[in-house]
Amino acid sequence: MKSRRLVTVLFALACLGLGYARAAVRAPNIVLIVSDDQGYPDLGIIGTKPILTPHLDRLAREGVRATNFYATWPACTPSRGSILTGRYPQRNGLYDNVRNDLVSYKHRYTAEEYALSPEMTLGLDPKEITIGNVLQSAGYRTGVVGKWDMGQAKRFLPLQRGFDFFYGHGNNGIDYYTHERYGIHSMFRGNVRTQADVGTYATELFKREALRFVDDNRRQPFFLYLAFNAPHFASNFEGGVQAPEAFVRRYPDMDPKERLTSYYAAVTCMDEAIGELLARLDQHGLAQDTLVLFLSDNGGSGNGGNHPLRGAKMTMWEGGLRVPFLARWPNRLPAGVVTNEFLTALEIFPSLVAAAGATPPENVVLDGFDLLPVLGGRKKSPRTEMFWERRGERAARVDNWKWISSPKDSSLFDLAKDIGETSDLTSSHPEIAARLADRFAAWKKLMDATEPRGPFRDY
Incomplete structure (x- = not known):
């Protein structure tokens, strides 16, 4: 009897040990936070503006802040498409904004008109593989909260693109309170538009849904893509940034009617939502096992x-392309470090795949690399080049040289000495300008030769 009991106890201990082993190798949670039109200097920790971002500042103190980090396009849709696919906009096909331009002329779409408009019929090509697809296949519970911006027809929405959960808007902007885009209601829960929360500020809703997602999935690896529309201006005919009065009052020395005050207040409101999310990770004991990334989708506007x-x-200037970036992963990344390594949003997809221990998609060309060893100080960034194209405007960065070309002229800058791009060196270094122009042409030829993707390519 005693020996049988001993065997039972030993078996139980072995099972318990196996449980601990399994828990120890659980894949990390991943939280990817993207803000909208938040400028490079718009973090309190930088100290050049009176903007209040205590929780983002906490992320910076507890992790790594990158000062040499770039978006792939100077506006939202292509930039966010690259984050989700790990590919240049010219490779994944989404290389311009999906936008109904008639709103610029105060045209109010009827429901029938909107159903046939670009915002309802265009989106990220369904052949593209998203980071949601990869992590979902790796056993993650995946969710999108906030600004999807990859199309609103059902085939483009997150539940068809590798995500288990979606609450937010599929287009590139809404009124923060009515949740309409120039008169068309645009908030979704899953695949269905919902008006249940009309009247509540969008950032508060995105906070609520992000917290619920973490609560509901805390016992399994999860990937939360929290994509704010703040501090982007409201998509209504009045324009301007909307912010709750309580956050406007946090800037008593500024004119409450000024757009800049509302911009700061919208950022601070978003920052508080991020703070509550970080607190919820702490509450559930998940912070140590969660990789948190934060960046803006493009340079600042109205800031x-x-x-x-x-x-x-x-614009193709640094102010349109260089963005704030933060990363925190306790015990995996150092705390309080600032890196000036050359990095871009193309690195996010392969980095998340590596962090999750997932398998990269087969037969898919990714344009970035795992940046975690770089953030950890274990290696130098392998990136030496980056290219941008927006309609007739082009730019290339090779090492520390930056070349910008438009139909009117071109210019050359040495970013190592002139981050503000004030001194055009084309005349004194024509050979370098020519070399960067050649590198851009080679990149463009490569992009043109890739397997075509919609919605804009002619094929």
């Missing part, structure tokens, strides 16, 4: 400028 950078959203 009082991006000094020391030149330019803003929709």
